[in-house]
Amino acid sequence: MERAVATIDRAALVHNLARVWDLAPAREVFAAVKADGYGHGAGVVATALAEAGCDGFAVSSLDEALQLRWAGITRPIMTLSQPLTADVLAAMGEHGITPVIFERAHLAALADYRGPELAAWLKLDSGMHRLGFPAYEARALTADIKAMTQVRLAGCMTHLGCADDPRDPLTHHQLACFDEALTGLDMPRSIANSAGVIAWPASHADRLRPGIMLYGSSPMTDRTSADLDLAPVMHLSAPLISRRDLGAGEPIGYGATWLTPEPMPIGVIGIGYGDGYPRHAPSGTPVAIGDAIVPLVGRVSMDMITVDLRAAPHAAIGDRATLWGRGLPVDDVAQAAGTIAYELFCRLTPRVRFDVL
Missing domain, CATH: 3.20.20.10 (Alanine racemase)
Incomplete structure (x- = not known):
């Protein structure tokens, strides 16, 4: 995988x-x-x-x-x-x-x-x-x-x-x-x-x-990449490597900074700050799985992030999540993480494999 x-x-x-x-x-x-x-x-x-x-x-x-x-x-x-x-x-x-x-x-x-x-x-x-x-x-x-x-x-x-x-x-x-x-x-x-x-x-x-x-990123404060007809050049993806159903009030990840508000599915995606995904990305940062946008929950780890799968209940292990690119503008991720697309692009590490279309 x-x-x-x-x-x-x-x-x-x-x-x-x-x-x-x-x-x-x-x-x-x-x-x-x-x-x-x-x-x-x-x-x-x-x-x-x-x-x-x-x-x-x-x-x-x-x-x-x-x-x-x-x-x-x-x-x-x-x-x-x-x-x-x-x-x-x-x-x-x-x-x-x-x-x-x-x-x-x-x-x-x-x-x-x-x-x-x-x-x-x-x-x-x-x-x-x-x-x-x-x-x-x-x-x-x-x-x-x-x-x-x-x-x-x-x-x-x-x-x-x-x-x-x-x-x-x-x-x-x-x-x-x-x-x-x-x-x-x-x-x-x-x-x-x-x-x-x-x-x-x-x-x-x-x-x-x-x-x-x-x-493919907008440099403007008042116009999106879609407004400007700019196409994303980098599509960053990673697999769903685990999923589990948890009860209400369960802690997620290091520091137990996020608790499940109700019984719900939690997914683990195989990317983290060791790959260049921003460690400071907060809960709520968007991730796409299939046609659904799901929020990151808990802290970013070196090799993994965790996401709330309630909007993607049928997501299965091996499905690929989009961290940014087609279907999820990098500017949306950057805004949620309190940074800019330039930094997200430039911080990817050699552990990420690059393909060219």
């Missing part, structure tokens, strides 16, 4: 890429595949997206970029948060990887670089205050980079901090700040993350950097 299995649906991934193009046509799309493709397998994700026409990929580090190259990805790759040293730049030049410049130390390293021409992007801080140069320095910085012999300034970018909430005024401020900083500077621009693609047309610019929407 298979234990936890994560099935990756490449057709769903391609569908979600098409949704990006529907919302922001005629833009370059650099898919975010950092953190091993948000836990989905970077090589599988990038290969499927490249075959579907994605222009390039955004990762966190040089190591992640090289993993894509070793997986056979030849399309452009940009690193979003890689510190730049002489050794790093030499590897980037050798493998055709595009650095993002966000610290003054990067400028000195680039000035000394003598390898194959590097196409670099300059990151400006328009108000999120995480990475990037102050936006008002854009003109001086672009001049400095253009003076470097082996570096070509490919464009300027920024990142949106609150685009998931259409009511938050910070996004308006960031867009205005970025636009003002680049007034009179003719170069490609990149702003939009997934939320920008969906809700902020003014952020679409030249190059999009969608992430979570490609994997």
Whole structure:
């Protein structure tokens, strides 16, 4: 009996890429595949997206970029948060990887670089205050980079901090700040993350950097994945390994934190925090068995969770439960567990077997 299995649906991934193009046509799309493709397998994700026409990929580090190259990805790759040293730049030049410049130390390293021409992007801080140069320095910085012999300034970018909430005024401020900083500077621009693609047309610019929407999760506070016609890419399932009928008032699991309110069936599913299922998921977190949604009850164990089977009285040992995916949106599970879909995807452990459709 298979234990936890994560099935990756490449057709769903391609569908979600098409949704990006529907919302922001005629833009370059650099898919975010950092953190091993948000836990989905970077090589599988990038290969499927490249075959579907994605222009390039955004990762966190040089190591992640090289993993894509070793997986056979030849399309452009940009690193979003890689510190730049002489050794790093030499590897980037050798493998055709595009650095993002966000610290003054990067400028000195680039000035000394003598390898194959590097196409670099300059990151400006328009108000999120995480990475990037102050936006008002854009003109001086672009001049400095253009003076470097082996570096070509490919464009300027920024990142949106609150685009998931259409009511938050910070996004308006960031867009205005970025636009003002680049007034009179003719170069490609990149702003939009997934939320920008969906809700902020003014952020679409030249190059999009969608992430979570490609994997079928909504980045928005006010719209679901179904609202946005996004398809789940990961379907996480595990078997029902035990079931029993208990009387009223019986404790369930470690700490006896949940008591049966009446005589009822309890099921045990073969997945736990050792597989990456969130230990902090509370009683009531949804799980799907067949067409029924049943609540998790009691504490999550390393290898097992327990569920209330009253809504699925005919569930049998060996039936597979859906932890998230088709029939149970990952966003619903994340909301119940007090986290976000990104974390659920990324925390799965090597004990989970991955299949690819």
